[in-house]
Amino acid sequence: MANALIVDDEKDICELIEIALAGQGVVCDAVYSVKSAIQKLKTNRYDFVICDVRLPDGDGLDLLAHVQKHYANTPVCVITAHGNMDMAIRALKLGAFDFINKPFELKQLRTVAKQAMQQKNGRALKARESQEVKAGVKGANAKQMTLIGQTASMERVRNMIAKVALSQAPVFINGESGTGKEIVARSIHEQSARAQAPFVAINCGAIPENLVESEFFGYKKGAFTSANQDQDGLFVAANGGTLFLDEVADLPLSMQVKLLRAIQERAVRPIGGDREEAVDVRIISATHHNLEKKVSAGEFREDLYYRLNVIGLFIPPLRERGEDIVLLAQHLLARLASESGYRAVELTQEAINKLQHYDFPGNVRELENILERALTFIEGDRIDADDIVLTQSLQQKSLGEEGLSLEGEEKIPDDLEEYMHDMEKQLLLKALEDCGQNKTKAAEMLGISFRAMRYKLKKFGID
Secondary structure, three states, X not given: OEEEEEEOOOHHHHHHHHHHHHOOOEEEEEEOOHHHHHHHHHHOOOOXXXXXXXXXXXEHHHHHHHHHHHOOOOOEEEEEEOOOHHHHHHHHHOOOOEEEEEOOOHHHHHHHHHHHHHHHHHHHHHHHHHHHHHOOOXXXXXXXXXXXXXXXXXXXXXXXXXXXXXXXXXXXXXXXXXXXXXXXXXXXXXXXXXXXXXXXXXXXXXXXXXXXXXXXXXXXXXXXXXXXOOEOOHHHHOOOOEEEEEOHHHOOHHHHXXXXXXXXXXXXXXXXXXXXXEOOOEEEEEEOOOHHHHHXXXXXXXXXXXXXXXXXXXXXXXXXXHHHHHHHHHHHHHHHHHHHOOOOOEEXXXXXXXXXXXXXXXXXXXXXXXXXXXXHHOOOOEEXXXXXXXXXXXXXXXXXXXXXXXXXXXXXXXXXXXXXXXXXXXXXXXXXXXXXXXXXXXXXXXXXXXXXXXXXXXXXXXX
């Protein structure tokens, strides 16, 4: 059994909520004013609170602030007038768990109540899990990279994640490419009441413009020439869970207005469909662009920006986290050894010094590429400074081979990840050619295991 406090001056609404939640084993206390609610909170323990904004003796948002201050572990869901998204966003910014529009559907109400109870019951477990990764590295068998780091900036990020995970509010993550925005989004999801539901991630910039709507909303059979069967979109795939929109700034303007409506109405209409389908999805978005400048330039809708950026979270670049480089490098080496068949190795102090004096324009992703390249070509079980090939030395080597000179001017590749990807692929192809396409011999020549060789051939699409 769970206990809920319902605060609304309309008795019919209170009775409707009580009836709707009774089937979920929720016992409700109903009160009709802020003063009565405060008295009830003093004498009873509640798993969550549902509160109207407009009350006879005060503002429901004031009650929200009171609950946050004195009963911080109690989720509050705010009821707002239909279409009043400004009030809903304000409530979310102030810490509301979620909001419900009047007139509301009972299904939506029950879903929000269920998630609020899950959030309440799962907090202790999530807090313990968060502590496990706070200081550094999980085991090499971890499914994904966790937030590694002990710097104050990463501690702030972890604390922010723990806070926003307790809400259903949209989160906007800003940070340079390679800083780990998707990892942060997954961490929010995994610490939330939606942890057991899907986490669906999509790179908005990777979808052709003519396919964006069908990818997001799905389509019905016969909607267009190649629509041979019904196909669910990303919103339906993420139903009950989290939809992560990476590089959201790359969405075309025509799609932005449709995305805004889907978020506000919590419903989508597949292409070729004759009715909308209700969806329960939390939106987390991210970009490395300055979205405010995009809005000012008319390249991104202002109303969508404010709808996505209810809670903002900034991920610091690696160059501002120098103390974390060793922890990150050790974690990445352990993961590469586990997943890709590399042998266990360690970094020499000279190699560590070299890494710590580098700016990492590609951030954590670049560090991983650098270490993977070093693992590919070292012969022993130690990575030394000479094995650490940085962007500058790669560029100098390339210029030297071509007999070019920039007369002191150093040019950095426009796309570091693609540059290093191509270099490694060429080295693999050269080794295969020198060994008569014998993979075993090529692996020996490169100083890697056969398992690592197979992984790399698959990674680069080499048959």
